[in-house]
Amino acid sequence: MVKNGWVFAALGLMLAACGGPARKEAEITPAWTTLDGAPPLVIAHRGASGYLPEHTLEAYGLAIEQGADVIEPDLVFTKDGVLVARHDRYLSTTTDVAAHPEFADRKKPNADPNDAPREDWWIEDFTLEEVKTLRAVQPFPGRSKDYDGLYEIPTFDDVLALVSARADEIERPVGVYPETKHPGYFQSIGMDFEQPLLAALDDFEAGPVFIQSFEPDILKRLRGKADAKLVQLVYKETPGAGSNIPLTEIVKYADGVGPSKFLLLGEGGESTSFVKDAHAQGLMVHAWTFRDDQKNPAIEAHLTKQGLISFVVSDSFQGLPEDIMMEYFYMTSAGVDGMFTDFPDTAVGFRKAWTK
Structure with missing residues (x-):
């Protein structure tokens, strides 16, 4: 038996439409089982x-x-x-920061001792004005880079x-x-x-x-x-x-x-x-x-x-x-x-x- 509220609801509706055994309204499971x-x-x-x-x-x-x-x-x-x-916090995978020579010296180790070690460019080292000179890139392999x-x-x-x-x-x-x-x-x-x-x-x-x-x-x-x-x-x-x-x-x-x-x-x-x-x-x-x-x-x-x-x-x-x-x-x-x-x-x- 499939214990799935949606399937029971769908089956109940189909039975009713086909003249099958009627189900009491209280027994019909709501279509969505969200909170x-x-x-x-x-x-x-x-x-x-x-x-x-x-x-x-x-x-x-x-x-x-x-x-x-x-x-x-x-x-x-x-x-x-x-x-x-x-x-x-790091910028290398989602922006073109590595292509900006003016920021080359900003690359450094992760300052958060509770985070993974990594050499990168960190958002907290850039002002908003500097961040606005960066452009976004697609970080996921296989997705469009266009x-x-x-x-x-x-x-x-x-x-x-x-x-x-x-x-x-x-x-x-x-x-x-x-x-x-x-x-x-x-x-x-x-x-x-x-x-x-x-x-x-x-x-x-x-x-x-x-x-x-x-x-x-x-x-x-x-x-x-x-x-x-x-x-x-x-x-x-x-x-x-x-x-x-x-x-x-x-x-x-x-x-x-x-x-x-x-x-x-x-x-x-x-x-x-x-x-x-x-x-x-x-x-x-x-x-x-x-x-x-x-x-x-x-x-x-x-x-x-x-x-x-x-x-x-x-x-x-x-x-x-x-x-x-x-x-x-x-x-x-x-x-x-x-x-x-x-x-x-x-x-x-x-x-x-x-x-x-």
Whole structure:
């Protein structure tokens, strides 16, 4: 027997349409098994980063065009204390900094003792004026490099202004989901996220706001001060392990949890109870990261065991990438409340196809 609420709901509707045994209304499982029963959010991970260089206004704008509900800017500080959108403190992989001879002498070892050793150019050594001379590049192998060198590095204020303007244009809400990167390290060098983050968000009204971090301290300090949902990011520390921070601890200061998708499915394709357990604590679940160009073999193994492969690869999702459809099907069936994706159009396409 397949224990899947969506499948039961679909079967119930088909039986009713065909004159089969009627089911009582109370027995019909809602189409979405999210915490609030609403469709899962499509969260544009670093913008539409599967298509354009990540964390650029162009990538965020494309994500909104593709139907993303929320865009995600990772935030770091410049030397003069301005929040800018970059995934990492180091700049070599996502910008053309190495092609700037005027910055050659800025390359140095990582100053954060709690981070991985690395020789690189570090965002906190550059003023905003200097950062604005850099251009973004595509860091992922196999993705288009056609747009390298074209786009600036945006400030957080730039991002918020873009989202607000686009939300007005398309007449629908668009939210933001900033991540505070390395807040402990930045605080140790005199740059605290709390005040500038809250100040930047104070007038933002275009859509919902979520603030996420891997470090609990910043979320605990923001508790009660931000008109935003707070989300603790978690991952597996070792294969087969559970969340690196227990849900019973997270619920004390956060509204949701952002798990690596590998916490939701075992290496052999077995289901886990992570989403169910989080929902039992009243925590929403926003899983990361979904990528059309990265296959997850455990998903296919799971759906094969459950006898659902033929359904997922059927005409229901015609024209959409088969591997990622399997992943979206499993994760949304598990009840995730949101999905971080590099390819927002595919996630939106899945959600529309399933709704139909």
